[in-house]
Amino acid sequence: MSNDNHGSQSGDHSLNVGVGDFRGANVNISHNERPTFTPEQLHIERHPALAGRSLDSKDVSIFGYITGAASLLGLYFTLFQPPLGGQSSWSTFFMFSFIVAVMSVGMSAVLRRRKFEHFFGSRHYLEISQTGRLRVNRLTAQCPWCGSLMHLRRVGPKEGPRDDQFLCVRNPAQHTVQLDPTVLPDIED
Ligand SMILES: [Zn+2]
Incomplete structure (x- = not known):
């Protein structure tokens, strides 16, 4: 039988304790099982719109x-x-x-x-700072696959559910990262 588990069940201080091996298994990255990245890995940057003006x-x-x-x-x-x-x-x-x-x-x-809401157009977002001030920002990141620039955009069907995703400028169809706005660092005034 070719799909026997040849994995060792012992560990060597890395993360392989009891995981067996994946020979013969089919690793399928579906849309729901995409890798996740930290804001540091993505180099997320905020770009203030309206010349950085804010509103209480x-x-x-x-x-x-x-x-x-x-x-x-x-x-x-x-x-x-x-x-x-x-x-x-x-x-x-x-x-x-x-x-x-x-x-x-x-x-x-x-x-x-x-603390985070799509504002207008496809790229502007309303955010609220630690002291409760409203700001309008654009967000960019660096593509974890190819290193190109990514823009945060509101994407999805016009009448359907829409998502906030970072889209790579080089491969916007495949290099996408869904944003969880709660991982963004707080805005300090
Ligand atoms: Zn890319």
């Missing part, structure tokens, strides 16, 4: 609550007191400020929990 996440929530209050004002005039401009402009005002309020409160809440 508390200010974003406060802004959300103020626009929320403004939307209530708009709702009040829509329902009870159609003034000069008429009802329709107040209800437009209500709708607009309501949407802005929900978005800014929701965004800062999500960010405080996740």
Whole structure:
């Protein structure tokens, strides 16, 4: 029989204790069993966008609550007191400020929990620093297979689940690394 286990079950202080050998086995690297790398191995770098400007996440929530209050004002005039401009402009005002309020409160809440969120376009990410400041960054890495530059991108079908992956500029189809944003070092202000 050619698939006999010829492995030694003794160790020599390396990692081969009891693993046997893989002769005749089929080592299949499926998409779910890709090797993982540490941020140091990937040489991950942040590149601040917006000239490194940052925003206090508390200010974003406060802004959300103020626009929320403004939307209530708009709702009040829509329902009870159609003034000069008429009802329709107040209800437009209500709708607009309501949407802005929900978005800014929701965004800062999500960010405080996740600390990392895709922002806009395919390459920009919102991150939150140790002191709670919002920043917009691009992230790059060095390809562990060929050493080329990699860009972090939001990839996936338009309507389907999308992933944040580092794509190699030389072989973007095969040299991809999925990012776990929790392994990124904290941003210090
Ligand atoms: Zn590569």
